[in-house]
Amino acid sequence: MPVDNALLERRNEPQHQVVKQAIQWLLRLRNNHGNSRLSRQCEQWRAEHHEHELAWQRVQSLQAELSHTLCAVPGTQVAFNTLENSAQGLSRRQALKLLSGAALIGSAAWMTKDTAAWQQWRADYATATGERRGFQLPDGTRIELNTASAVDLDYTAQQRLIKLTRGEIIVSCGGADEGSAFERPLRVESRHGTYDPQDARFILRQDGDCTRLNVTHGQVAIHTAGASVQAVAGQSYLIDDQRIRPAPVSDMDTGAWVDGLIVTRNMRLGDFLIEVGRYRQGFLNCAPAVADLRLSGVFRLEDTDKLLAILPQTLPVRLRYRTRWWVTLEQMA
């Protein structure tokens, strides 16, 4: 499954030319604010191809994120002066001390995951790797955040919007929203779609290329750019930039983490370790020879080292700790 998704994503990547066009549209619209003819032309361009729309969404959210972040720095010119001054200082130090012609770009190119730190900062509610927390929102809605997850709240007089920016949440509707004078619909958003719940409890998990929705109570209307589906209790869907489709039966209980558990049914060891890896820092994998072994059971998430330690009791594997943050499962000799 992960391999298929990666291929799918690569095939749908917008061409560089399209990204550049999206940037041109964004800048043109910003410099001609309120020009409705230009807005219509831009909308036409976006509708021409799903690549256009994807590039547009990304460019726009990147731009919004940057300006939102920079505006959060208090004081006039503080952000600008600090960034300019430090960039000059940094290039001076590089010239003095590293003395090499290599492209000096820091480790950003090595660690795509670093962008997670950024999202965590901006988010209203966030959890670190291995952490799980629940929050009662002022309107009575309850959200549970799984490991390495983040949401932003956008509550105004007219709406209640919860944006999942990273990871996985469970949302439980709290009924009447009594604190508000107006009727404010509750809406949840992930990178791939929006979800309008009706007296519902549901799980939303956002991965790189798609979002998985599981409805456990009530109903949730799913909307994407091109489609809408009404999901009812017991149903699961996968939502990506292209479509909404019923999710294949999962080999684990999707919401068990809220009780601190992973519950599996005949799950591949390789897939199981990817799941467990979400809850711990470092590097966890297994030898190809054991990746297809199957396991069923209930595992406690609170201490993943303990969890790993019991695997050799049920499977012909042994655990190898190269360091605290580097763990491999190998075939029993």
Added chain:
Amino acid sequence: MSSPELAVHTLYSSHHGWLNAWLRTRLGNAADAADLAQDTFVRLLQRTERLELKAPRAFLRTIAKGLVIDHWRREEIERAYLQTIAHLPEAETPSAEARALVIELLESVARMLEGLRPKVRQAFLLAQCEGLTHKQIAAHMGLSLRSVERYVADALYHCYLLRYEN
């Protein structure tokens, strides 16, 4: 143990001491050097497919350099930020906690903009931080409007590649 991991293990035992010493001469301090040497191997484990064993020390140095730059960037931003807010009246000085958050925030922006030419970065930041129009930026920086437009677009494209195609 599969061969990429074996390779990391061999790298670690043969070159850890050397890397530590190399970092120490750059950073001038043993504790930072030990941390960054450790980090270098953590990064390697996450990237085993890129192992290039013909020149292991050059390879380790490339990764370690990236981490040294991260470390310096952090120090430079702290320094520059404290200097920028130094003139504020005491009542407006942010708390230690607020300062730490702002520094973290600026660090992530700086990381994103790294590698841009200075003029491109300045034009982009003037648009983003100060909300200046392209015309105002052109006047401020003594550039043509066309250049400013190109610079701002280039910077956004750079951020896009870093975020989505890394």
